[in-house]
Amino acid sequence: AQSVAQPEDQVNVAEGNPLTVKCTYSVSGNPYLFWYVQYPNRGLQFLLKYITGDNLVKGSYGFEAEFNKSQTSFHLKKPSALVSDSALYFCAVRDSHSGGYNKLIFGAGTRLAVHP
Amino acid sequence: EAGVTQSPTHLIKTRGQQATLRCSPISGHTSVYWYQQALGLGLQFLLWYDEGEERNRGNFPPRFSGRQFPNYSSELNVNALELEDSALYLCASRTQGMSYNEQFFGPGTRLTVL
Numbered sequence: 627a628q629s630v631a632q633p634e635d636q637v638n639v640a641e642g643n644p645l646t647v648k649c650t651y652s653v654s655g656n657p658y659l660f661w662y663v664q665y666p667n668r669g670l671q672f673l674l675k676y677i678t679g680d681n682l683v684k685g686s687y688g689f690e691a692e693f694n695k696s697q698t699s700f701h702l703k704k705p706s707a708l709v710s711d712s713a714l715y716f717c718a719v720r721d722s723h724s725g726g727y728n729k730l731i732f733g734a735g736t737r738l739a740v741h742p
Numbered sequence: 743e744a745g746v747t748q749s750p751t752h753l754i755k756t757r758g759q760q761a762t763l764r765c766s767p768i769s770g771h772t773s774v775y776w777y778q779q780a781l782g783l784g785l786q787f788l789l790w791y792d793e794g795e796e797r798n799r800g801n802f803p804p805r806f807s808g809r810q811f812p813n814y815s816s817e818l819n820v821n822a823l824e825l826e827d828s829a830l831y832l833c834a835s836r837t838q839g840m841s842y843n844e845q846f847f848g849p850g851t852r853l854t855v856l
Contacts (some may be wrong), residue, residue, distance in 0.1 A: 658842040668811065669746070669832055669847035670785075718786065729775075730796060730845060732785040737775045 628653045630719050632733035640742050641706045647702040647736045649717030658702040658720035661691055665713045671681065673715075676700060687711070707740045714738075743766065746848035748833050754854045755823050763818040763851045767835030773814040775836075775845060776808065780829035788831075791816050792838070823855045 639645045662670040674685025680691045721729040747766045776788040787800040791810035805821040834845035
């Protein structure tokens with residue numbers, strides 16, 4: 627079965643330190659991977675996506691993600707965390723069995739808390 | 743460019759009633775997706791509409807239904823509301839074409855069933 631796992635419910639980081647939010651996936655074929663962020667009482671905002679090519683993908687707000695095919699991972703990273711980065715982060719993969727439906731399968735989410 | 747809009751922001755209903763949630767996609771987007779975000783359960787895919795037709799639905803009972811109008815806006819209807827239907831309902835839209843095009847989400851409608 628296709629799935630996305632975010633093994634950490636919460637990640638705590640001090641402001642100015644690097645952050646990593648982990649994501650692993652299981653999908654047949656080539657994966658299309660996405661990261662979204664959700665601030666309190668808001669919808670999801672698109673951060674970045676991996677389709678093909680360079681394994682390091684750069685996105686919005688200084689975030690980047692590293693695709694690792696052998697480890698089936700797509701970890702979200704940022705060199706220097708800001709308090710304003712505190713939010714709920716979702717990893718998603720396109721359901722490769724959905725044909726033209728392009729349904730996304732989401733992980734359970736990881737809450738990032740950046741402390742001053 | 744205006745983003746995806748949803749109405750109402752909040753909706754309070756009692757068990758057994760019906761709820762109607764509305765979504766307007768980004769101009770030019772023909773596909774609309776509905777998701778349920780219940781506390782502790784992450785995002786669960788509900789329905790996908792494209793070009794006015796229901797294309798796919800998630801593992802939800804038939805009392806969850808909807809439609810897409812000629813202007814591509816969409817409505818989600820939930821009949822015979824149950825307490826566990828309380829959740830944030832998110833609508834997303836995307837353009838057709840490349841299968842890797844991302845979905846853009848609205849702010850959601852928070853449905854509370856008492």
